Amino acid sequence: xxxxxxxxxxxxxxxxxxxxxxxxxxxDAEEHLLxxxxxxxxxxxxxxxxRMLKGPYDIGLVEGSVTTHHDAQRIQQARRQCRxxxxxGACATAGGIQALRNWNDVNEFVSYVYSNPDYIQTxxxxxxxxxxxxxxxxxxxxxxxxxxxxxxxxxxxxxxxxNIPTYSVCLECKRRAAICVAVARGLACLxxxxxxxxxxxxxxxxxxxxxxxxxMENPNAKAxxxxxxxxxxxxxxxxxxxxxxxxxxxxxxxxxxxxxxQ
Amino acid sequence: MPTRSASAAALSxxxxxxxxxxxxxxxxxxxxxxxxDGTIVYSPIERLxxxxxxxxxxxxxxxxxxxxxxxxxxxxxxxxxxxLKSFFHPAEIKLISAExxxxxxxxxxxxxxxxxxxxxxxxxxxxxxxxxxxRVLLEDRYKDTFYETRRAHAFIVxxxxxxxxxxxxxxxxxxxxxxxEGFDIALTEIVDxxxxxxxxxxxxxxxxxxxxxxxxxxxxxELRKAAEKALQDAxxxxxxxxxxxxxxxxxxxxxxxxxxxxxxxxxxxxxxxxLVCPTCFCVAVDEASDVDGRSAxxxxxxxxxxxxxxxxxxxxxxxxxxxxxxxxxxxxxxxxWSDQFGTLGCVGCGRCIAWCPVGIDVTRELAAFRTSxxxxxxxxxxxx
Numbered sequence: 001x002x003x004x005x006x007x008x009x010x011x012x013x014x015x016x017x018x019x020x021x022x023x024x025x026x027x028d029a030e031e032h033l034l035x036x037x038x039x040x041x042x043x044x045x046x047x048x049x050x051r052m053l054k055g056p057y058d059i060g061l062v063e064g065s066v067t068t069h070h071d072a073q074r075i076q077q078a079r080r081q082c083r084x085x086x087x088x089g090a091c092a093t094a095g096g097i098q099a100l101r102n103w104n105d106v107n108e109f110v111s112y113v114y115s116n117p118d119y120i121q122t123x124x125x126x127x128x129x130x131x132x133x134x135x136x137x138x139x140x141x142x143x144x145x146x147x148x149x150x151x152x153x154x155x156x157x158x159x160x161x162x163n164i165p166t167y168s169v170c171l172e173c174k175r176r177a178a179i180c181v182a183v184a185r186g187l188a189c190l191x192x193x194x195x196x197x198x199x200x201x202x203x204x205x206x207x208x209x210x211x212x213x214x215x216m217e218n219p220n221a222k223a224x225x226x227x228x229x230x231x232x233x234x235x236x237x238x239x240x241x242x243x244x245x246x247x248x249x250x251x252x253x254x255x256x257x258x259x260x261x262q
Numbered sequence: 263m264p265t266r267s268a269s270a271a272a273l274s275x276x277x278x279x280x281x282x283x284x285x286x287x288x289x290x291x292x293x294x295x296x297x298x299d300g301t302i303v304y305s306p307i308e309r310l311x312x313x314x315x316x317x318x319x320x321x322x323x324x325x326x327x328x329x330x331x332x333x334x335x336x337x338x339x340x341x342x343x344x345x346l347k348s349f350f351h352p353a354e355i356k357l358i359s360a361e362x363x364x365x366x367x368x369x370x371x372x373x374x375x376x377x378x379x380x381x382x383x384x385x386x387x388x389x390x391x392x393x394x395x396x397r398v399l400l401e402d403r404y405k406d407t408f409y410e411t412r413r414a415h416a417f418i419v420x421x422x423x424x425x426x427x428x429x430x431x432x433x434x435x436x437x438x439x440x441x442x443e444g445f446d447i448a449l450t451e452i453v454d455x456x457x458x459x460x461x462x463x464x465x466x467x468x469x470x471x472x473x474x475x476x477x478x479x480x481x482x483x484e485l486r487k488a489a490e491k492a493l494q495d496a497x498x499x500x501x502x503x504x505x506x507x508x509x510x511x512x513x514x515x516x517x518x519x520x521x522x523x524x525x526x527x528x529x530x531x532x533x534x535x536x537l538v539c540p541t542c543f544c545v546a547v548d549e550a551s552d553v554d555g556r557s558a559x560x561x562x563x564x565x566x567x568x569x570x571x572x573x574x575x576x577x578x579x580x581x582x583x584x585x586x587x588x589x590x591x592x593x594x595x596x597x598x599w600s601d602q603f604g605t606l607g608c609v610g611c612g613r614c615i616a617w618c619p620v621g622i623d624v625t626r627e628l629a630a631f632r633t634s635x636x637x638x639x640x641x642x643x644x645x646x
Contacts, residue, residue, distance in 0.1 A: 032552075035552065035553040036553055038554065039553050039554055150553060153553060154550070154551055154552055154555075158555060160551070163549075163550055165569075166571070167566075167569040167570070168530070168531070170532040170537070171537065171564070171569070174537040175564055176353075177303075177344065177348065177353070180343065180617055180619065182619045183325060183326050183343075183616060183617050183619060184299065184300040184326050184328075184343075185300055189619070191532070192534070193530060193532075206299065217569070217570045218584050219530075220527075220531065220584065223527065223529070223620055224530060224619070224620065227620045227621075
């Protein structure tokens with residue numbers, strides 16, 4: 001327990017470029033929500049409440065990536081206000097699906113989408129929070145797993161290390177006795193290079209893993225990309241497999257950029 | 263000719279159905295092979311029709327495909343992705359929970375007692391693997407009581423393997439294809455010339471007693487011969503071989519062999535090989551408290567020497583590189599396991615070959631050390 005039992009940790013939730021799905025995971029943690037609300041002071045959470053207390057905060061949960069000059073300034077302020085800063089989700093941790101722009105000309109996209117592109121001010125790249133400020137902990141996923149979020153809060157309150165594994169999805173897949181879709185069906189599954197946390201949902205329903213939780217510890221993405229090629233996937237298919245929610249994570253990026261040059 | 267002799271018998275397909283119903287009548291949950299999600303795996307079995315008659319699996323490094331057989335054989339396939347480990351040494355198990363109670367805490371032991379289980383279709387390699395896990399989990403200084411309670415009342419109907427997959431090499435590890443011990447009943451399936459029959463042998467008093475209940479015939483000498491030949495053919499047909507001679511020393515002598523780097527460039531560290539391995543027994547024990555600090559749980563889950571946290575001690579992981587983890591696994595299976603437990607840690611079932619997502623083949627990797635032994639001594643070797 002915290003040293004001062006009367007002190008409820010103040011939590012702030014910040015949003016950057018994102019779809020809000022990870023913030024909703026907190027509201028979605030129904031059976032734990034009352035316990036969380038009782039144990040912490042949710043001081044700043046514009047998605048959920050108009051009550052907005054000023055910082056400093058004990059824990060800042062950051063959703064979304066940095067895609068504008070304004071974002072880049074705002075994350076500096078958020079960092080200064082938070083003792084512990086945690087990125088939640090693939091956008092905040094790896095740049096998100098919007099980081100696909102990083103290989104293209106964003107102004108071209110803008111010209112197609114907006115009738116008055118002059119009003120749009122955006123950065124050339126979508127970048128993860130850790131490229132701007134130091135980050136204390138990452139909760140992965142697209143979206144995050146609500147149980148991992150609750151575990152992080154429970155562990156922080158108890159002063160213990162959060163039990164958030166960094167190994168591959170395959171461990172979760174085998175523990176739930178799912179049949180490996182890569183071996184039994186020859187599917188391009190990202191599970192062997194993706195961090196656990198989702199409970200291996202897609203392989204358990206007969207789909208290859210989409211890599212929502214981003215690269216696991218020591219991911220050998222190059223070897224898996226080679227295997228995808230052996231299974232009959234062409235260059236475009238392999239790039240698409242690795243370039244989704246966590247495309248800009250340096251490990252997946254390295255594997256795809258090497259393959260692009262081949 | 264009906265007979266009362268119970269040590270060996272010829273069973274028809276309908277007698278196999280009676281074997282299942284007799285086990286059920288005696289209170290066993292029956293687990294046997296069944297077609298599921300494009301493969302054949304141990305599943306709860308209700309009746310004969312649940313068994314994979316007419317199916318097999320083609321297995322290669324990194325690939326397994328369900329295929330049809332035209333002879334209707336019930337056990338015409340080799341080891342599937344699950345082994346008996348899943349039942350005796352469960353993947354996830356809650357050990358205890360604790361409740362905060364008036365300034366102290368109370369341990370709640372609420373583990374359900376496991377069902378009495380009968381297994382049908384167990385191969386010789388799997389029985390050898392169970393014996394190895396017995397040695398590790400029951401016959402060492404500490405007993406794993408969770409394993410013990412699941413193992414103790416199991417009834418095992420073995421099947422002598424006449425259909426090895428291309429990934430099998432139990433003839434090399436001397437753990438098959440014939441089951442020699444560790445079963446209650448062993449069946450050898452013969453399908454030829456319009457007959458479909460099982461040569462049954464009792465391996466325990468319980469097996470003998472159960473065989474007595476079933477309709478059967480005295481096995482003709484010709485049937486015994488056919489079974490013998492089928493098993494010899496199976497052993498001879500195995501495409502993979504492993505030279506176990508001096509294997510431990512070979513690995514100890516090649517701690518710094520460049521082949522480890524080659525392996526590390528291919529290995530994903532995904533842990534699949536260890537999870538499908540019927541002898542790998544490593545687990546992690548995690549404790550978690552809830553948000554308000556009123557209750558906590560302690561869970562045990564399958565872990566693997568391929569994860570970073572597995573070798574975590576104060577300050578960091580001892581085996582931080584994929585190279586060191588692969589070396590640890592292979593050297594444990596084929597060298598230091600013998601020093602620890604008196605046998606190889608491998609039973610030649612080939613699961614780690616088939617279920618490796620990139621198709622790493624231990625028989626080929628071990629042969630590579632033999633063909634170009636670097637014989638670099640481990641003294642002062644790199645530990646990366």
